[in-house]
Amino acid sequence: MILDIINLKSTIYNLQLIMASKPSIPKGTRDFSPAEVAKRQYIMQIIKSNFEKFGFQPIETPSFENSETLMGKYGEEGDRLIFKILNSGDYLAKANAAHLESKDSTKLTSSISEKALRYDLTVPFARYVVQHQNDIEFPFKRYQIQPVWRADRPQKGRFREFFQCDADVVGSKSLWQEVELVQLYDMVFTDLGLKGATIKINNRKILSGIAEVIGASDKLIDFTVALDKLDKIGEDGVKKEMIEKGISEEAITKVQPLFNFTGSISEKIEKLSQLLASSEEGMKGVEELRFICDNTMNLGLSTAVLDLDVTLARGLNYYTGAIFEVAPPKEVAMGSIGGGGRYDDLTGIFGLKNMSGVGISFGLDRIYLVVEELNLFPKTVTATTKALFINYGDNEAFYAMKAIQQLRTSGIKVELYPDNAKVAKQFQHADRRNIPYAVIIGENEMASGSFALKNLETGDQLSLDFEGLKKALL
Amino acid sequence: MILDIINLKSTIYNLQLIMASKPSIPKGTRDFSPAEVAKRQYIMQIIKSNFEKFGFQPIETPSFENSETLMGKYGEEGDRLIFKILNSGDYLAKANAAHLESKDSTKLTSSISEKALRYDLTVPFARYVVQHQNDIEFPFKRYQIQPVWRADRPQKGRFREFFQCDADVVGSKSLWQEVELVQLYDMVFTDLGLKGATIKINNRKILSGIAEVIGASDKLIDFTVALDKLDKIGEDGVKKEMIEKGISEEAITKVQPLFNFTGSISEKIEKLSQLLASSEEGMKGVEELRFICDNTMNLGLSTAVLDLDVTLARGLNYYTGAIFEVAPPKEVAMGSIGGGGRYDDLTGIFGLKNMSGVGISFGLDRIYLVVEELNLFPKTVTATTKALFINYGDNEAFYAMKAIQQLRTSGIKVELYPDNAKVAKQFQHADRRNIPYAVIIGENEMASGSFALKNLETGDQLSLDFEGLKKALL
Numbered sequence: 038m039i040l041d042i043i044n045l046k047s048t049i050y051n052l053q054l055i056m057a058s059k060p061s062i063p064k065g066t067r068d069f070s071p072a073e074v075a076k077r078q079y080i081m082q083i084i085k086s087n088f089e090k091f092g093f094q095p096i097e098t099p100s101f102e103n104s105e106t107l108m109g110k111y112g113e114e115g116d117r118l119i120f121k122i123l124n125s126g127d128y129l130a131k132a133n134a135a136h137l138e139s140k141d142s143t144k145l146t147s148s149i150s151e152k153a154l155r156y157d158l159t160v161p162f163a164r165y166v167v168q169h170q171n172d173i174e175f176p177f178k179r180y181q182i183q184p185v186w187r188a189d190r191p192q193k194g195r196f197r198e199f200f201q202c203d204a205d206v207v208g209s210k211s212l213w214q215e216v217e218l219v220q221l222y223d224m225v226f227t228d229l230g231l232k233g234a235t236i237k238i239n240n241r242k243i244l245s246g247i248a249e250v251i252g253a254s255d256k257l258i259d260f261t262v263a264l265d266k267l268d269k270i271g272e273d274g275v276k277k278e279m280i281e282k283g284i285s286e287e288a289i290t291k292v293q294p295l296f297n298f299t300g301s302i303s304e305k306i307e308k309l310s311q312l313l314a315s316s317e318e319g320m321k322g323v324e325e326l327r328f329i330c331d332n333t334m335n336l337g338l339s340t341a342v343l344d345l346d347v348t349l350a351r352g353l354n355y356y357t358g359a360i361f362e363v364a365p366p367k368e369v370a371m372g373s374i375g376g377g378g379r380y381d382d383l384t385g386i387f388g389l390k391n392m393s394g395v396g397i398s399f400g401l402d403r404i405y406l407v408v409e410e411l412n413l414f415p416k417t418v419t420a421t422t423k424a425l426f427i428n429y430g431d432n433e434a435f436y437a438m439k440a441i442q443q444l445r446t447s448g449i450k451v452e453l454y455p456d457n458a459k460v461a462k463q464f465q466h467a468d469r470r471n472i473p474y475a476v477i478i479g480e481n482e483m484a485s486g487s488f489a490l491k492n493l494e495t496g497d498q499l500s501l502d503f504e505g506l507k508k509a510l511l
Numbered sequence: 512m513i514l515d516i517i518n519l520k521s522t523i524y525n526l527q528l529i530m531a532s533k534p535s536i537p538k539g540t541r542d543f544s545p546a547e548v549a550k551r552q553y554i555m556q557i558i559k560s561n562f563e564k565f566g567f568q569p570i571e572t573p574s575f576e577n578s579e580t581l582m583g584k585y586g587e588e589g590d591r592l593i594f595k596i597l598n599s600g601d602y603l604a605k606a607n608a609a610h611l612e613s614k615d616s617t618k619l620t621s622s623i624s625e626k627a628l629r630y631d632l633t634v635p636f637a638r639y640v641v642q643h644q645n646d647i648e649f650p651f652k653r654y655q656i657q658p659v660w661r662a663d664r665p666q667k668g669r670f671r672e673f674f675q676c677d678a679d680v681v682g683s684k685s686l687w688q689e690v691e692l693v694q695l696y697d698m699v700f701t702d703l704g705l706k707g708a709t710i711k712i713n714n715r716k717i718l719s720g721i722a723e724v725i726g727a728s729d730k731l732i733d734f735t736v737a738l739d740k741l742d743k744i745g746e747d748g749v750k751k752e753m754i755e756k757g758i759s760e761e762a763i764t765k766v767q768p769l770f771n772f773t774g775s776i777s778e779k780i781e782k783l784s785q786l787l788a789s790s791e792e793g794m795k796g797v798e799e800l801r802f803i804c805d806n807t808m809n810l811g812l813s814t815a816v817l818d819l820d821v822t823l824a825r826g827l828n829y830y831t832g833a834i835f836e837v838a839p840p841k842e843v844a845m846g847s848i849g850g851g852g853r854y855d856d857l858t859g860i861f862g863l864k865n866m867s868g869v870g871i872s873f874g875l876d877r878i879y880l881v882v883e884e885l886n887l888f889p890k891t892v893t894a895t896t897k898a899l900f901i902n903y904g905d906n907e908a909f910y911a912m913k914a915i916q917q918l919r920t921s922g923i924k925v926e927l928y929p930d931n932a933k934v935a936k937q938f939q940h941a942d943r944r945n946i947p948y949a950v951i952i953g954e955n956e957m958a959s960g961s962f963a964l965k966n967l968e969t970g971d972q973l974s975l976d977f978e979g980l981k982k983a984l985l
Contacts, residue, residue, distance in 0.1 A: 060580055060638045060861045063626050066573035068639055070646070071653070074569040090919045092896045092926035095548040099540035099672055100574065100628075100658060101594075106534055120575075121597040123624055125662040129616040137611070142603040150597055152537050154574075164534045165542055172544070174943040176929055179545070184574060188599040198573055211929035213908060220916065336912055387534045422566045434687060438810055442694065445564045452566035455650055455685035469648040 065189070065197030072419045077200075077405060079418045081182055083228045084202050084399050091221050093180040093204045098161040100184070101152040108153070110160050110386060112354075118187045120197075121150040154186040158203045159396070160386075166207055167387035175208030194402060205396025207383055215329045215359045215379070216336070218397045222363055222375060223341040225399065230413040232340040233366040234374070239349035240326050241356050241378075243309060246319015247295075247347070250312065251288035258350060260284060264295060265348035272296045295347060302330045305345045325358060357381040361397055365407045374403045421450060423510050424474035424490070425467040428454040433478045440476075440488065440503060449510050451476075467493055474510065539663070539671030546893045551674075551879060553892045555656055557702045558676050558873050565695050567654040567678045572635040574658070575626045582627070584634045584860060586828075592661045595624040628660040632677045633870075634860075640681055641861035649682030668876065679870030681857055689803045689833045689853070690810070692871045696837055696849060697815040699873065704887040706814040707840040708848070713823035714800050715830050715852070717783060720793015721769075721821070724786065725762035732824060734758060738769060739822035746770045769821060776804045779819045799832060831855040835871055839881045848877045895924060897984050898948035898964070899941040902928040907952045914950075914962065914977060923984050925950075941967055948984065 062068060069077065085095075101122055108116055124131070128149045136145040155161050158181045166173060182202045191197060204221065206214050219236055226234040244261070248254035259282040263275050270278070275296070279289055294308045306327050313319030326345065333343055341363075351360050358379035365371050377397030384392040408414055426437040437453050444451045452472075454463045467475050477489040477498075488506045491498045501509060536542060543551065559569075575596055582590055598605070602623045610619040629635050632655045640647060656676045665671055678695065680688050693710055700708040718735070722728035733756040737749050744752070749770070753763055768782045780801050787793030800819065807817055815837075825834050832853035839845050851871030858866040882888055900911040911927050918925045926946075928937045941949050951963040951972075962980045965972045975983060 060642050061577065062573050062580075062638075062642075063575060063577055066575065068573070068643065069571040070643070071568035071570060074571055078569075086922075089895070090922065090924050092924060094545035094895055095552075096545060097543040097548055099536050099542070100660070101537060101540065101672075103535065103537055106536075117599070120599070122628075123595040123597050123620065125591070125594070127616045129614045129619065132614075140603045140606075142601045145603065146597065154596075164536075168534050168536075169542065169544070174940060178926075186574070198575075206929070209929040213902075213912070213927060213929050216912070217927075224919065332909060332912070335909070336916055421563070421568055428687075435806060435809070438687070438690070438806070442810055445698065448560075448564065450564050450566060452652075453687060453691075455680070455683040455687050466648060 063197070065191030065195075067196060067198070071421070075419045076409070076414055077401065079414065080229065080401060080404055080408065081200075081202065084225055084401075085180070085182065087221060087225045087228065088180040088204050090224070091178070091204070091217060093178045093206075096162075096165060096179050096181055097183060098155070098158075098165055098181070101154050102161060102164065104147065104151055104153045106164050107156055107160060108147075111156055115156060118189055119156050120154040120186045120188055121146055122152040122154065124149055124151055155183075156187060157185050158183060158201045158398075159205070159383075162203070162205060162207075163384045163394075164387055166392065167384050167389045170389060176206050177208055178204070178206045180204040194406070196402065200401045202399040202401055203396055204398075205383075205394050207392050207394040210393045212325060212328045212359075213332075214395050215325075216332045218361065218377065218395065219329070219333050219341075219343060220336070220338070222361075222397065223338045226341055226363075227339040229404070229408055231366060231404075231407060231411070234341045235364040235367075236341050236343050237346040237349050237362045237364065238326070238329065238343060239346055239360045240322040241353070241358055241360060242318050242322030242325065243313070243347060244322075244350060244353065246309075246313040246316035246322055247292060249316040249319060250291050251284060253284060253288065256282060256284050258353065261348045261350040267296065298347065302334065302343060302345050306330065309347070322358075329359060351376055352378055355380050359395065365403070366411070369407050369410055371403055371407055374400045374407060376400075419471075422452050422470065422472050423449055424451045424476050425463070425470075425472045426451065426453045426476045426478065427460060427463050428457050429460075429479065430457050433483065436483050437476070437478050440506065443503070444507060444510065447507060447511070449507070451510065464493075476506070537671070539665030539669075541670060541672070545895070549893045550883070550888055551875065553888065554703065554875060554878055554882065555674075555676065558699055559654070559656065561695060561699045561702065562654040562678050564698070565652070565678070565691060567652045567680075570636070570639060570653050570655055571657060572629070572632075572639055572655070575628050576635060576638065578621065578625055578627045580638050581630055581634060585630055589630060592663055593630050594628040594660045594662055595620055596626040596628065598623055598625055629657075630661060631659050632657060632675045633679070633857075636677070636679060636681075637858045638861055640866065641858050641863045644863060650680050651682055652678070652680045654678040668880070670876065674875045676873040676875055677870055678872075679857075679868050681866050681868040684867045686799060686802045686833075687806075688869050689799075690806045692835065692851065692869065693803070693807050693815075693817060694810070694812070696835075696871065697812045700815055700837075701813040703878070703882055705840060705878075705881060705885070708815045709838040709841075710815050710817050711820040711823050711836045711838065712800065712803065712817060713820055713834045714796040715827070715832055715834060716792050716796030716799065717787070717821060718796075718824060718827065720783075720787040720790035720796055721766060723790040723793060724765050725758060727758060727762065730756060730758050732827065735822045735824040741770065772821065776808065776817060776819050780804065783821070803833060825850055826852055829854050833869065839877070840885070843881050843884055845877055845881055848874045848881060850874075893945075896926050896944065896946050897923055898925045898950050899937070899944075899946045900925065900927045900950045900952065901934060901937050902931050903934075903952065904931050907957065910957050911950070911952050914980065917977070918981060918984060921981060921985070923981070925984065938967070950980070 107119055131148060133145060133148040184198055184200050186198050189195060222236050244257060248257045263278040267275050276289055294312050298305060310323045313323060349360050349362055351362055356378035360378040361376055362373045363375035365374050375398060379395040381393050383394035426441060428434050434453060441451050441453055473493055475491045475493055477491060482488055487500050487502055489498055490501055490506060490509055581593055605622060607619060607622040658672055658674050660672050663669060696710050718731060722731045737752040741749050750763055768786050772779060780797060784797045787797060823834050823836055825836050830852035834852040835850055836847045837849035839848050849872060853869040855867050857868035900915060902908050908927060915925050915927055947967055949965045949967055951965060956962055961974050961976055963972055964975055964980060964983055
């Protein structure tokens with residue numbers, strides 16, 4: 038008994054040793070298996086091909102930028118979440134002595150780190166436009182699909198490294214671009230088989246108009262957050278919360294129509310037009326919304342639904358016109374799978390004024406989860422090798438390789454099991470890798486110039502010449 | 512005159528101000544324009560599709576790894592070139608006080624940085640295999656196309672961020688894999704139109720054999736470096752250098768056949784077999800080479816040339832069997848565009864023993880330069896939008912958008928010029944973007960339901976109905 042316990046302890050100790058030594062990856066990051074890569078590439082390929090159909094062209098920017106390019110662009114919280122790269126070599130030689138002495142991490146950083154990993158694709162895009170402005174033909178429609186990094190607390194669905202898929206146009210204020218971006222969302226989600234995504238639209242100027250009407254622009258966020266709870270806590274609940282936040286009863290009465298904000302988009306726009314009649318800015322927003330929504334509806338959408346949502350207050354600090362957010366089909370409980378909007382001064386931060394931009398982004402990780410949950414990945418996406426040639430020794434393998442070489446030239450994915458291992462083991466390998474066919478070559482086949490093709494699902498076996506084999510595997 | 516100088520000074524000062532404020536990217540990194548991205552993707556797509564034809568499956572690993580995964584794997588120089596990521600938050604709180612006090616940058620690093628950007632794809636792959644060994648079916652053929660980062664001194668053709676394209680098999684010692692990797696190189700370069708690439712092969716065991724014969728394994732590198740100069744400095748020059756490096760005349764006499772190492776691969780192997788007869792290790796190398804070369808030659812290559820090069824001593828510290836290096840076609844003066852080899856203990860560094868691996872790598876940046884220099888990029892690679900619809904106002908634009916929407920659904924890349932700008936400006940936009948067609952819609956077209964399609968190269972203009980337009984643009 039005592040011996041058992043000692044053994045057990047020793048086993049646990051050994052297990053701990055093994056577990057401790059097993060390598061791992063930093064929290065918030067991910068390895069992607071072959072099936073996962075294939076599925077991600079499937080989604081990215083659909084996004085990419087639609088970007089290109091709409092005339093967007095790809096650019097790529099470096100993973101790290103000079104720190105001054107990124108710092109100060111995302112607010113204090115953003116600055117904190119940017120991954121900084123330590124200078125190479127004897128970085129302490131140039132470190133600020135006073136900050137080192139006082140152990141002030143925040144202040145020391147700029148003297149020991151000159152570069153940082155990009156936090157999003159928008160700021161690098163703005164930097165790119167300004168840096169290459171003489172080589173760019175405007176309006177410039179660019180797309181960019183690259184990873185970004187954020188030192189955020191990892192949690193379900195939130196990672197420290199993730200891909201962004203952005204399409205932006207810079208250099209034109211035309212609202213046809215907003216119309217096209219709604220259509221772009223619709224075509225991508227249609228191609229993914231994701232029926233019934235809701236593209237919510239709002240306008241910064243509508244929100245400014247509401248702020249004017251309630252006479253409290255500093256309360257705008259509180260107002261929209263409360264209003265957004267209408268479905269959950271009812272009109273009385275929302276009003277109670279607004280009053281608690283310091284919005285006057287008088288103001289709430291003025292925007293009473295927003296508590297019964299239903300009907301078609303046209304009807305909603307009509308209601309807004311009455312509500313915001315006194316606000317010049319608000320009426321501008323109404324006109325913009327009307328242009329975008331009317332044209333979008335008259336041109337028609339395939340599977341997505343356009344909806345006007347006045348509680349949509351995404352990116353309030355930088356969007357100046359349209360605001361977009363996409364909700365997945367109702368049967369999936371998940372946050373937004375895309376978003377975007379118009380910003381009147383994209384490149385101003387880098388000294389190039391008057392460059393209006395408008396763009397949208399696709400949330401790859403969430404789209405992946407939605408497509409997975411709805412079982413919409415085509416089976417072909419993860420299909421790999423079509424047939425495994427069983428290895429019976431070097432002569433048979435040479436015979437196999439002659440066929441394999443020709444099949445591959447025809448674009449057919451085939452493999453030779455590399456070793457002359459036990460046949461059962463080779464078949465097991467095909468099975469575990471979901472390879473649908475095995476090709477068996479023995480003395481008979483070599484003598485007659487044929488191939489035995491075995492369907493591993495049904496067990497059926499055919500004897501074929503090379504052309505027959507090729508046809509069967511195409 | 513004085514005034515002129517003052518003005519000049521002021522102009523220079525202003526110019527400096529502008530130049531100073533124009534944003535830039537870190538040295539050794541690159542922005543890629545749409546045309547560059549398209550060309551890079553073209554090459555990567557050919558590599559990728561061939562990887563898959565050969566049964567390799569994609570994985571992706573995080574951009575940064577835990578520092579202990581990377582450090583100590585690439586030698587002291589490598590450790591120095593790894594980009595380290597500064598810990599987030601108050602990193603100085605956990606900094607080693609003694610190293611901080613003594614301002615020892617190298618020693619301090621591990622206490623203020625836990626993560627580092629990957630330096631290559633091989634070590635992360637080894638880490639992946641060990642971490643996921645229970646989910647992997649061996650032999651495991653994986654490919655990986657991702658960026659890596661090195662804090663190297665940037666120079667022509669050497670960057671701090673660049674892509675690696677690797678294919679490796681782990682879990683089998685079969686030499687058929689070496690045969691397949693030579694074929695893989697051949698097929699990729701053939702698909703790229705790059706005729707006459709030379710795939711040089713050698714074997715670590717051949718080099719060990721030579722070291723045995725010359726009786727000086729510590730002089731092996733000096734020996735191969737000198738021998739490599741045979742074409743340039745002649746037999747006497749090479750021998751002189753060898754003697755200067757401390758290799759005895761007697762040893763040089765023993766390997767005399769290497770100074771006249773010509774003929775077919777079979778003849779070369781025959782010469783080696785006589786030369787290395789006394790070395791067991793060397794003869795093993797001869798047998799391996801014979802298997803790989805005989806089978807490769809008997810199966811045949813499309814456009815590449817296989818050559819045996821005993822001076823090839825790439826990766827001497829880790830390769831244990833075959834060594835590969837690819838030289839571009841002779842008309843291009845450029846270093847190797849690919850390389851690889853076999854390493855008997857890939858995953859041993861992470862505690863998983865006896866996992867033989869063999870793999871090759873494609874040098875994307877250099878392949879790009881070679882394909883560019885030989886003018887081998889198909890014109891279609893950078894082709895983007897097929898037709899620009901001229902914008903004559905909102906009514907015409909709506910009519911245009913109806914057609915555009917349908918054309919895009921059919922996969923045709925078309926765009927509406929977003930603004931109702933001067934027509935000359937819109938045509939100039941099409942011209943600058945190399946868009947081959949313009950579609951013109953006026954009152955006549957709207958009344959008759961037709962489209963005027965203008966070929967911007969020839970100036971020819973046709974009046975077409977929608978089906979005709981679609982056919983012309985397909």
